[in-house]
Amino acid sequence: MTNKMIIGWPEHIFLPDLGIENIKAKVDNGARSSALHVENLRQECDGWVTFEVVTHRRKSNLRKQVRARAVKWGRVRSSTGEFADWGGILKFHALPGDLVTKGQCLATNLSIFGVKQNRLFAPGTGIVLGMTTMPAVSPGEPVFHLAVPSQTLSVLKRKFAKRRPDSLHRRIQKELATNIRVAFE
Numbered sequence: 434m435t436n437k438m439i440i441g442w443p444e445h446i447f448l449p450d451l452g453i454e455n456i457k458a459k460v461d462n463g464a465r466s467s468a469l470h471v472e473n474l475r476q477e478c479d480g481w482v483t484f485e486v487v488t489h490r491r492k493s494n495l496r497k498q499v500r501a502r503a504v505k506w507g508r509v510r511s512s513t514g515e516f517a518d519w520g521g522i523l524k525f526h527a528l529p530g531d532l533v534t535k536g537q538c539l540a541t542n543l544s545i546f547g548v549k550q551n552r553l554f555a556p557g558t559g560i561v562l563g564m565t566t567m568p569a570v571s572p573g574e575p576v577f578h579l580a581v582p583s584q585t586l587s588v589l590k591r592k593f594a595k596r597r598p599d600s601l602h603r604r605i606q607k608e609l610a611t612n613i614r615v616a617f618e
Contacts, residue, residue, distance in 0.1 A: 451499050456488050472496070476503065515539060515577040517570040519550045524568075527577070531561045532589055539577050542570065555579060558586055 446458045456469075474484040482503050489495040517523075521542040527533055533555040540553045559579035570576060582589055 451486065451497070451501065453486060453488065453497050453499075456486070471499075514575050514579065515553050515556060517542060517553070517572055517574050517576050520569075520571045521545070521550050522547075522568050523565070523570055523576065525564070527555075527561050527564075529561050529563055532559075532586065532593060533561060533579065534558045534586070553577070557581055560589070 444458055445455050447454055448456065470487040471484040472487060474482060476482050480503055481500055483498070483500045485496040485498055487495070488497055519542050521544050524541045524543060525539070526541070527537070527539045533539065535555055535557045537555045538552050539555055539561075542550045542553065544550055553576055555577075557579065559581045561577055562580045563578045565574070565576050
């Protein structure tokens with residue numbers, strides 16, 4: 434028996450401080466922050482906020498009313514996605530965490546016989562936030578999710594260049610394009 438905790442994608446988590454007993458979450462080792470799907474967010478004058486957490490992706494009427502102290506405010510400038518036009522098998526050319534430029538090829542969509550059907554290109558300059566882990570794709574399915582940064586690409590490239598090649602982030606980044614299980618001690 435090992436003392437390691439095995440986590441994978443997705444997991445069910447508990448947020449007792451918010452009164453949420455069970456919610457499905459995507460585990461992302463490279464993330465510096467987390468997000469909840471909330472609606473009806475209201476800022477109160479005493480430094481608190483109220484909102485509804487959507488606790489089930491397909492049943493959006495399942496919600497939990499929450500009141501919490503606001504700790505930090507942030508702004509998401511924009512995000513965008515790239516979807517499959519054709520069904521097929523994907524050959525990926527980008528990984529989560531990669532900086533990509535508008536028009537850069539993210540994936541090639543092949544038929545089951547290995548014939549190139551089309552390619553998916555980055556709709557804008559940004560950072561790959563996530564991607565499908567399944568190589569088989571149907572028309573209209575999401576393939577990549579890109580964040581449009583508020584900083585310039587050159588500033589981000591300098592920050593990314595400072596990461597060591599053997600860092601945990603780099604090692605995990607190479608594995609995130611496949612379905613993996615990650616063990617923590």
